[in-house]
Amino acid sequence: MAGAGIHPFHQQWPPAAAAPPPPGAPASAVIPPPPPVPGAPGTAAADEVRTIFITGLPVDVKERELHNLLRWLPGFEASQINFKGDQPMGFALFATAHQAVAAKAALQVRDRFSPWRDLVFDAETKSALHTEMAKKNLFVKRGVGTDANAVDQSKRLRTGGDYTHSPYAPPPFHPPPPAVSMWGTAGYITAPPPYNPYAYPVPPVAMTSPSPVPGPTAYAPVQNTKDNPPCNTLFIGNLGETVVEEELRSLFSVQPGFKQMKVLRQDRNTVCFIEFEDVNAATAVHRTLQGAVIPSSGRGGMRIQYPLPFHF
DNA sequence: AGCACA
Numbered sequence: 001m002a003g004a005g006i007h008p009f010h011q012q013w014p015p016a017a018a019a020p021p022p023p024g025a026p027a028s029a030v031i032p033p034p035p036p037v038p039g040a041p042g043t044a045a046a047d048e049v050r051t052i053f054i055t056g057l058p059v060d061v062k063e064r065e066l067h068n069l070l071r072w073l074p075g076f077e078a079s080q081i082n083f084k085g086d087q088p089m090g091f092a093l094f095a096t097a098h099q100a101v102a103a104k105a106a107l108q109v110r111d112r113f114s115p116w117r118d119l120v121f122d123a124e125t126k127s128a129l130h131t132e133m134a135k136k137n138l139f140v141k142r143g144v145g146t147d148a149n150a151v152d153q154s155k156r157l158r159t160g161g162d163y164t165h166s167p168y169a170p171p172p173f174h175p176p177p178p179a180v181s182m183w184g185t186a187g188y189i190t191a192p193p194p195y196n197p198y199a200y201p202v203p204p205v206a207m208t209s210p211s212p213v214p215g216p217t218a219y220a221p222v223q224n225t226k227d228n229p230p231c232n233t234l235f236i237g238n239l240g241e242t243v244v245e246e247e248l249r250s251l252f253s254v255q256p257g258f259k260q261m262k263v264l265r266q267d268r269n270t271v272c273f274i275e276f277e278d279v280n281a282a283t284a285v286h287r288t289l290q291g292a293v294i295p296s297s298g299r300g301g302m303r304i305q306y307p308l309p310f311h312f
Numbered sequence: 313a314g315c316a317c318a
Contacts, residue, residue: 051315055313080317082315085314089316130313132315134315135316136315136316136317138316139316141318
């Protein structure tokens with residue numbers, strides 16, 4: 001990767017938007033230093049690659065679909081699809097290399113309703129996106145800020161960003177992109193709980209009626225009392241090094257409302273995500289199995305949390 | 313793994 005020193009997750013998301021100048025203010029006093037005009041001579045690293053290369057798109061993907069996926073990302077300028085045989089190759093240009101890196105990271109995001117899945121572009125074909133930095137920048141006729149849809153009616157339709165004329169304008173990331181619904185099947189999108197999620201208290205360790213079958217051998221106090229907004233998926237942490245999927249499955253699959261689970265191993269650390277039918281089912285298990293000690297447990301029992309809104 | 317448009 002070219003952007004040495006740029007950490008992909010260093011991005012602010014949503015990015016800190018430069019405050020728009022107050023209506024009556026003298027422009028020169030409030031306008032920040034001009035943004036790097038992409039590709040302009042004299043601009044830092046005009047040759048820097050700020051294009052990402054996207055594979056894993058379904059063969060029948062439309063330019064508009066890709067555009068609608070990407071248009072929310074900070075700095076998005078243009079995208080296009082070229083076919084190598086019948087393999088679609090997506091390219092997307094961003095205002096800066098940093099934003100391209102951030103977009104790459106954003107496209108690797110797993111959402112909290114299906115954290116075990118790669119970002120799936122098309123649920124039908126289960127095509128999982130793969131994104132890398134491109135080798136060369138996307139060529140955009142007439143630079144940025146042009147209405148690409150109007151100027152380019154050629155067979156090679158290029159889809160430009162909606163706010164490229166104002167690189168500092170924040171993308172409409174609040175509320176989150178509706179594209180989320182593309183990332184999972186409809187069943188993952190559950191209505192938000194009606195109460196203030198951050199006011200939700202993590203219940204104390206419960207000693208009562210845990211799971212039916214191979215229940216935990218004991219309960220241990222759980223350290224981390226902070227939690228994320230409730231949803232129908234649980235995150236299980238503080239698992240022992242020797243834990244295996246079957247052990248977890250035997251415990252969780254018998255819990256009411258269980259739908260599916262995914263065990264992720266990262267080095268010594270094993271974590272698990274469990275999806276339930278609804279928030280209530282997840283909440284019940286959150287309560288009853290919090291701190292549960294199972295045979296493989298190491299130090300303390302399992303820590304049950306709701307997943308982060310975005311789990312990388 | 314596969315990187316094109318001009």
